[in-house]
Amino acid sequence: MTLEVLSPGPLATVQDLGRPGLAHLGVGESGAADRRSLRLANRLVGNPESAAAVEATLGGLAVRFDTAVLVALTGAPCPVTAAGRPAAMYAPLPLRAGETLQLGMPDAGLRTYLAVRGGIDVPCVLGSRSTDTMASLGPPPLGPGARLPVGAPTRPHPGVDVAPQAPYASEIRLDVVLGPREDWFTAEGLAALCHGPYTVTDKCDRVGIRLDGPVLTRRIERELKPEATVTGALQVPPNGQPILFLADHPVTGGYPVIAVLAEDDLHLAAQARPGQRLWFRTAGRRRLRNVG
Amino acid sequence: MLVLPCGEHSALVELSDLTEVLGLYATLRREPLEGVTELVPAARTLLVRFDRTVTGVDRLAAELRERPVGPAEDHHRDEVKIEVRYDGEDLEEVASLSGLPVREVVERHVAAAYTSAFCGFAPGFAYLVGLDRSLWVPRRDSPRTRVPTGAVAIADEYAAVYPRESPGGWRIIGHTDAPVWDLERTPPTLLAPGTPVRFVEVTP
Numbered sequence: 001m002t003l004e005v006l007s008p009g010p011l012a013t014v015q016d017l018g019r020p021g022l023a024h025l026g027v028g029e030s031g032a033a034d035r036r037s038l039r040l041a042n043r044l045v046g047n048p049e050s051a052a053a054v055e056a057t058l059g060g061l062a063v064r065f066d067t068a069v070l071v072a073l074t075g076a077p078c079p080v081t082a083a084g085r086p087a088a089m090y091a092p093l094p095l096r097a098g099e100t101l102q103l104g105m106p107d108a109g110l111r112t113y114l115a116v117r118g119g120i121d122v123p124c125v126l127g128s129r130s131t132d133t134m135a136s137l138g139p140p141p142l143g144p145g146a147r148l149p150v151g152a153p154t155r156p157h158p159g160v161d162v163a164p165q166a167p168y169a170s171e172i173r174l175d176v177v178l179g180p181r182e183d184w185f186t187a188e189g190l191a192a193l194c195h196g197p198y199t200v201t202d203k204c205d206r207v208g209i210r211l212d213g214p215v216l217t218r219r220i221e222r223e224l225k226p227e228a229t230v231t232g233a234l235q236v237p238p239n240g241q242p243i244l245f246l247a248d249h250p251v252t253g254g255y256p257v258i259a260v261l262a263e264d265d266l267h268l269a270a271q272a273r274p275g276q277r278l279w280f281r282t283a284g285r286r287r288l289r290n291v292g
Numbered sequence: 293m294l295v296l297p298c299g300e301h302s303a304l305v306e307l308s309d310l311t312e313v314l315g316l317y318a319t320l321r322r323e324p325l326e327g328v329t330e331l332v333p334a335a336r337t338l339l340v341r342f343d344r345t346v347t348g349v350d351r352l353a354a355e356l357r358e359r360p361v362g363p364a365e366d367h368h369r370d371e372v373k374i375e376v377r378y379d380g381e382d383l384e385e386v387a388s389l390s391g392l393p394v395r396e397v398v399e400r401h402v403a404a405a406y407t408s409a410f411c412g413f414a415p416g417f418a419y420l421v422g423l424d425r426s427l428w429v430p431r432r433d434s435p436r437t438r439v440p441t442g443a444v445a446i447a448d449e450y451a452a453v454y455p456r457e458s459p460g461g462w463r464i465i466g467h468t469d470a471p472v473w474d475l476e477r478t479p480p481t482l483l484a485p486g487t488p489v490r491f492v493e494v495t496p
Binding site for chain 2 (some may be wrong): 020021023024025026027125126135137177178179180181225226227228229230232233250251252257260261262263
């Protein structure tokens, strides 16, 4: 069973849940930028949530399969056709052999996930099939004509036929936990972070999102020795405009991190598109520190 | 020691120097704290990732303060010997920057005992500490766009072996055929943090 890429759109990659636990070897986690949508797409076709799928950026993806398959699309909602007829997202979608599945441009959001029953079965690299675009690990980004093997299903057919999807908001509100380096910023800088808004610039990829908004002024000006960082970190370079790290972020960073996104909001950030506005608010730090 | 929250599932432990980082890293590997899932050392910090259904930043901070930081030596690990041809493009420049004859640069690089302190920059790129102080030279002003796999290089207080071809600004003093990075091997690097390392001179 094979998936053939007819057109990858602006950027399409294979993604699963990434390579956790290897940061000490300089290997980042990578994996789906919006893991919630990846998991949902896999559940809809009866795959383990960790199966590999295609992450399409700003739609434009066109594929076909050499046998009949069951697929599902989640994430950024885009117009979809199967063999030229309109088809639905967020639901299992049977395709016959040779039928073309075509994604238009999403109306909202950035990344759409295409899962196929059996999962994309390219070879694992360090335990994952994900493309790490910064470290060049895993399969290369998909080009026209790329052929990807599809695995054999390991689980029974799914018992669902549709998964309702909350609409994407035009302005995104994100909870952050201050730190680890909030003391490197002035009181005004800290206040500015949550005063917002920050606009997503066109420098927005799987590594991170460069934001444009109120300047985060530093109190401590000395250089920071590189330190390990995490997905969702808001790193602040000398110009005071934060960079929000996504799945392919560098393992270490040399600029102070003012705050880190709450885990539950990462999937929202991964769907932010250029021009969209983000608002940050601090979740009660004491509450979060006392978890457990 | 400062324990700083880093999101909901990590704490960044700031220490006074790299020796303390290596010590705490080795200590926590020998005697793990409950709920800790990952440790990522860097130059002055250790990132401690945890399962927040089991522990939290406050509890980790309390446990870390009670725990004496042990020695960095990791006796469970064999020393890695890396055979080097000292034919690097920047060898003469390093000699003039350090005010030493080329031969002396090589001998001092070979004589030192190194430890892999942390990885970063690229998969498997290990920062090795232990470099002779006379060889602490700055990076090149303009990085090379292509440094080959196996380039043996130095910059600031660190030595390194480029694990894969990549851009790079360190001063290249030699080359090795040692399979420092191999995706088919577990772990993929010979130079995981805490590993003791020696360089051995071989003739081209």
